[in-house]
Amino acid sequence: MYNVSPLDGQGSNHVGVVGMKSRACFLVLGIWIGACTSGTDGLEVTTVPGALNFDEVPGSVSYNVGAEITVLDKDNGIIVVGTPDGLLGLFGLELVELAVYPDPGEPLTTGAIKAITVRDNGILVAAEQGLFHTFESALLYSPLSAAVDGLDIVAMSSTGSGESEEIWLATDDGLARVHDGLLEMIDFPGESLSPTAVAATADRVLVAFETNLYELEIEELTYQILAGDFGSITGIQAAGQEFIVACERGLLVRQADGTYHHYTLRDEGAGAAVDAVSYDSNSQGVGLYEDGLLSLASGSPEGLVTLDPPTAGRTLAVDDYGNAWVGTSTELVGWMVGDVVGFESEVSPILDQNCGYCHTAGVSGAPKQDFTNYGVAVAMADSIVNRVSTGLMPPGAPLFTSSPDDYETLIRWYTTGMNP
Numbered sequence: 006m007y008n009v010s011p012l013d014g015q016g017s018n019h020v021g022v023v024g025m026k027s028r029a030c031f032l033v034l035g036i037w038i039g040a041c042t043s044g045t046d047g048l049e050v051t052t053v054p055g056a057l058n059f060d061e062v063p064g065s066v067s068y069n070v071g072a073e074i075t076v077l078d079k080d081n082g083i084i085v086v087g088t089p090d091g092l093l094g095l096f097g098l099e100l101v102e103l104a105v106y107p108d109p110g111e112p113l114t115t116g117a118i119k120a121i122t123v124r125d126n127g128i129l130v131a132a133e134q135g136l137f138h139t140f141e142s143a144l145l146y147s148p149l150s151a152a153v154d155g156l157d158i159v160a161m162s163s164t165g166s167g168e169s170e171e172i173w174l175a176t177d178d179g180l181a182r183v184h185d186g187l188l189e190m191i192d193f194p195g196e197s198l199s200p201t202a203v204a205a206t207a208d209r210v211l212v213a214f215e216t217n218l219y220e221l222e223i224e225e226l227t228y229q230i231l232a233g234d235f236g237s238i239t240g241i242q243a244a245g246q247e248f249i250v251a252c253e254r255g256l257l258v259r260q261a262d263g264t265y266h267h268y269t270l271r272d273e274g275a276g277a278a279v280d281a282v283s284y285d286s287n288s289q290g291v292g293l294y295e296d297g298l299l300s301l302a303s304g305s306p307e308g309l310v311t312l313d314p315p316t317a318g319r320t321l322a323v324d325d326y327g328n329a330w331v332g333t334s335t336e337l338v339g340w341m342v343g344d345v346v347g348f349e350s351e352v353s354p355i356l357d358q359n360c361g362y363c364h365t366a367g368v369s370g371a372p373k374q375d376f377t378n379y380g381v382a383v384a385m386a387d388s389i390v391n392r393v394s395t396g397l398m399p400p401g402a403p404l405f406t407s408s409p410d411d412y413e414t415l416i417r418w419y420t421t422g423m424n425p
């Protein structure tokens with residue numbers, strides 16, 4: 006049906022579709038890369054050595070998740086935690102399990118969480134029982150599950166939205182793309198390993214097969230291999246038009262203009278191991294490596310927080326405010342390196358409006374306390390947050406449930422070090 010396209014002779018290799026076969030009830034197009042890579046004309050990478058310095062240690066909050074953390078991400082600002090038992094969300098001060106709301110015949114639970122991708126609206130979750138997407142604070146079984154049935158998904162990346170959404174999948178069977186409910190397998194001749202990480206923007210995909218990293222141009226279906234010694238590649242994150250890549254020997258960044266920089270994070274020798282990378286437009290990217298957390302806010306890596314020597318399998322997500330959340334075994338630690346909440350500008354007006362009526366004047370038997378006074382609020386913070394999050398205050402009128410933003414601001418102030 007399709008012919009193999011010839012090599013374009015410019016050092017990049019053309020892809021052609023050579024055949025199709027059916028898989029489940031979906032069509033599988035086997036897209037074969039038309040020719041072997043030469044290995045000599047890979048994309049150029051500039052190596053930038055240098056260990057990072059660290060500032061003072063910021064505040065942190067920590068949670069015991071009660072199960073091994075396998076994946077971390079965020080869904081509309083809520084940090085979500087994947088475990089072998091299912092998916093949890095960090096709402097306010099509490100980790101709450103996201104329940105599945107099944108239609109008849111659909112799975113009742115997700116099973117183990119394998120990968121998460123943030124899409125245009127919410128997240129898509131690859132789990133043992135299929136694909137799920139979030140709807141408010143619940144999970145629904147995704148109709149795309151049928152297209153990926155039988156594939157063992159290692160990593161996912163979504164681009165576009167609605168009908169034009171494309172999902173790129175690193176699976177045990179190879180790189181796959183789901184579009185319009187169709188699954189296409191994309192083959193890289195000469196590449197015998199399975200893909201370990203993938204990330205996509207609207208026009209290109211970066212995919213790693215352990216130590217080999219390829220840049221695939223979607224429109225032309227051409228690819229190039231990157232020249233360099235990065236070690237195993239553990240994670241790739243699309244960051245606007247850029248990409249951030251976590252490597253066993255440093256951090257790789259692809260700028261929007263197509264240039265690559267390999268930051269070794271060491272003054273000399275092989276690079277430091279980077280476990281995970283995460284992106285938020287606010288933080289411009291955060292990485293978790295041997296020495297701690299780094300930020301890409303200034304364009305090149307800068308030290309954020311020194312951490313204890315790593316244990317295996319750490320995960321990372323950055324929230325909407327630029328705070329970095331690290332999963333180590335069963336512990337989730339949020340490092341408050343992002344935007345700070347100001348008491349005078351943000352919290353005091355909320356306490357004034359919702360609590361002042363009774364407490365400032367001491368009416369109706371309410372203890373006379375001026376919560377808008379910073380010193381009072383800090384001294385009583387535990388009690389205030391406890392009363393508010395248990396719904397006891399303000400009494401009668403559940404004002405805070407009608408304004409989750411206010412509640413979130415109060416909790417964020419409380420958990421980020423109670424700034425003035």
Ligand code: HEC
Pocket residue numbers: 356359360361362363364369370371372376385388389392393398399400
């Ligand atoms: C309708 C009046 C009213 C409003 C509004 C109100 N409170 Fe109260 N509050 C009370 C009363 C009455 C008490 C004492 C009885 C009790 O402890 O439940 C109290 C007690 C408290 C206490 C315990 C104080 C202590 O000294 O131990 C805290 C903390 C508190 N409120 C926080 C808040 C916060 C925060 C808000 C706003 C979100 C709020 N309250 C809004 C009436 C109110």
